[in-house]
Amino acid sequence: MDEVEVVVAHRQRATLRVGDVFLKVDGDPAHADVEIRAMSxxxxxxxxxRWHRPPVLAIAAVPGRALGVLGEPSPASPAAWAAVGAAVRRLHGAPMPPWPGPGLDDVAAELDRECAWLLDNAVLPDAVIRRNREVAEAAxxxxxxxxxxxxxxITHVFVDGDEVxxxxxxxxxxxxxxMSDLATLTLGHEERLDDLLAGYGGGADRDVIRGWWSLRSLVASRWLIGHGFDPAAPGCEFDVLRARM
Incomplete structure (x- = not known):
């Protein structure tokens, strides 16, 4: 019998691996619905x-290995990063899904809310938070x-050699x-942005990507802390924020 591996688990969802199948358990059925429709x-x-029986979605493992992990250098080649950039470009050029996404006002309100929490709880020096709030304005x-x-x-993209x-x-x-996708993929791996954009092609705005690096790190920090993750680990969100100083 295959062993059960806990890939990730927190109060909102858990992902288990059994052999070549991943079992995603989520208390919100809308997440699986979006995932299934988006992948199609x-x-x-x-x-x-493989199958879907709420609250469980079973999906097959994909071949290859993750492009990298946050906090460690990516082992993937420049050509692999360029191939990922080309894949992301295809995604961004495809017809949009028929459901709504977050708007500018939603993103700005969440950013202000999370910055206020970070300041109120002295999670980071005020100067770091305020400087990154300025940088995030570009997004x-x-x-x-x-x-x-x-x-x-970066852990959500798998490659085998130079192929996605x-x-x-x-x-x-x-x-x-x-630009938020490009920023999330290169968060903590800023040195690989040129490789990614070599495959993505024109139209990327580096200032906006930098803004999203700050924005995502500021917005994610409270959630990470509250769900047992460590944004202060080397190379992770707090280091991304400090690098803007």
Whole structure:
């Protein structure tokens, strides 16, 4: 019998691996619904769905290995990063899903809310929070919505050599700012941005991507702390924020 591996677990959801199948258990059925629909629409490699019996979604493992992990250098080649950039470009150029995504006002309100919490709780020096709030302003501009993954962490992209073999975890997908995907993918791996954009092509705004690095790190910190993750680990969100100083 295959062993059960706990991939990630917190109060909102858990992901288990049994052999070549991942079991995603989520208390909100809307997340699985979005994931299933998004994977059916995305013009990039995605996992095969084995079955869906709420609250469990079973998907097949994808071949290859993750592009990297936050806090460690990516082992992938520049060509692999360029291939990922080309895949993300295909996604952003595809017809958008028919459900709404977050708007500019929503993003700005969440950013202000999370910055206030960080300041009130002295999670980081005030100067670090305020400087990154200034940098994040570059991301707070009207954008042309595209089909975005919404949570394109480096661990959600798999490659085999220089080929993209799968992109996983689509529960946040929908219309959104394409620069946010590029920023999330290179968060803590700023040195790989040139490789990514070599495959993505024109139209990327580096100032906006930098703004999203700060914005995502500020907004994510409270959630990470509250769910047992450590944004202060080397190379993670707090280091991203300090690097802007």
């Amino acid at each position: 629409l995305a013009p990039v490699p995605t996992p095969a769905i 707070l501009r009207p954008w042309r919505p595209a089909f975005v993954h919404g949570d394109l962490q 073999t799968g992109i996983i975890d689509w529960s946040e997908a929908g219309p959104g700012d394409p």
